[in-house]
Amino acid sequence: MSNKKIALVTGGYSGEAVISYKSAETIFNNIDSGKWDCYLIDIHPSGWFYKSPSGEKSEVDKNDFSITVDGSKITFDAVLIGLHGTPGEDGKLQGYFDCLNIPYTSCDAATSALTFNKRYTVAVAAFAGIYVAKSMHLFKNDGTTAEQVLDQLKLPVFVKPNNGGSSLGMSKVTGPAQLPAALEKAFAVDEQVLVEEFIKGRELTIGVFRSKGKIIALPMTEIISKNEFFDFEAxxxxxxxxxxxxxxxxxVADKVRDAARxxxxxxxxxxxxRIDFIYEETVGxxxxxxxxxxxxxSAASLVPQQVKAMGWSLKEFYSALIEEAFN
Known part of the structure; x- marks a missing residue:
């Protein structure tokens, strides 16, 4: 029986593409070739391409997400999404694959779009009884001034682009004079900005996945940044x-795992x-x-560290994700 064909998508249209390529390298090197035939697909502003192991490129047919290799047409049984930022993390690719009826390893289009918007994410979480920081949601050119923000929120605050990740465009503001520049920096990355009150505590982040119908919380990581916060450099x-x-x-671990699940x-x-938390010790x-x-x-990323701490190999982990996609 031949292996199922898996497309590993990487790249993207945002500044996070550089991280996507690093992630794809780790995933590709740890795919169980005894179970899966993996094809690396680069989604790039200049086009969508299959990249062969020798580095040769051939264009993806977007009508059915297929490629042609050595004269043979290849379609995919499932897609492993390793693309950070748009269009892989905001629901766009997920909607496309739904239309083609191709299973994939990430959240669906609706969940991806919702969680890509940080403000909507914390609003839904708060509605469900999960603790979140007080925040304001700003839109570019909506007329909100730094003074109005400070009337609503207490310093220090974090200012971050509302959509996207990798801490691009993010600032910690400790004094009123810093806020206008922080807003300008964030609005240079996104049309929407989230300003969030600082929660003092331990920074804990935890990977969560589903396998064989069971929600599994990985061993969590504590992050101690050498910078003011866990920024791109950190x-x-x-x-x-x-x-x-x-x-x-x-x-503490039980409370974080329970909140994550x-x-x-x-x-x-x-x-x-991966869900990021601050454990506020006075509130508990x-x-x-x-x-x-x-x-x-990537080799520097948190989830691979957590998978190894659980006692799994990355090969086992990626196989579990692919198998779950078929369910």
Whole structure:
């Protein structure tokens, strides 16, 4: 019986593409070739291409998401999404694959679009009883001034693009004079901006996935940034300490795991997601920051660390994600 054919999509149309390529390298190198035939598909502003192991490119037929290799047409049994940012994390690709009836390894189009919007994510989480920080949602040229923001929120605050990830365009503001520049920086990345009150506590992040019908929480990671917060440099260039598994009391770990599994269910997640929390010790509760529906899989990323801490190989993990996509 021949292996099923899996398209591993990478690239994208945002600044996060550079991370997508690193994630794809890790995934590709850990696909079980005894079970799956994996084809690397680069979704790029200049076109969609299959990249052969030798580096040759051939264009993807978007009518049915097929490729032609050595004169033979290849269609895919499932898609493994390793594309951060748009169009792989915001629901656009998911809707396209739904139209073609091709299974994929990420959340569906509705969940992806919702969780890509940080403000809508925390609003739904709060409605479900999950703790979140107080925040304001701003739109470009809506006339909201820095003074109006400070009337509603207490410093320090985080200012971040409302859509997207990898901490691009994000700032921590500790004084009123810093806010206008932080807003300008975030609006340079996105038309919408989230301003969120700072929650003091331990930064914990946890991968969650479903396998054989069971929601599984991976061992969590505590992040201790050498910078003011877990920014792009801290995430991808080594300016942070990441402790996996996190050294936390079991009571704290249970609360974070419970909140993570609840969020996974509330948002109807599929595949692997990573959920970021701040554990506020005076209240004794985890505050959810955001849900990453296509979390990084590069050598420096958190989910691969957590998978190994659970005692699984990445080969086993990616096979479990692909198998779940068929369910």
């Amino acid at each position: 995430k991808y260039e080594g300016a942070s300490e990441e402790i996996t598994p996190a050294e936390v009391d079991e009571v 609840k969020a996974y269910s509330v948002f109807n997640c599929r595949g692997i997601v 509760q985890p505050y959810m920051l955001e849900i990453n529906t296509v979390p990084g899989q």
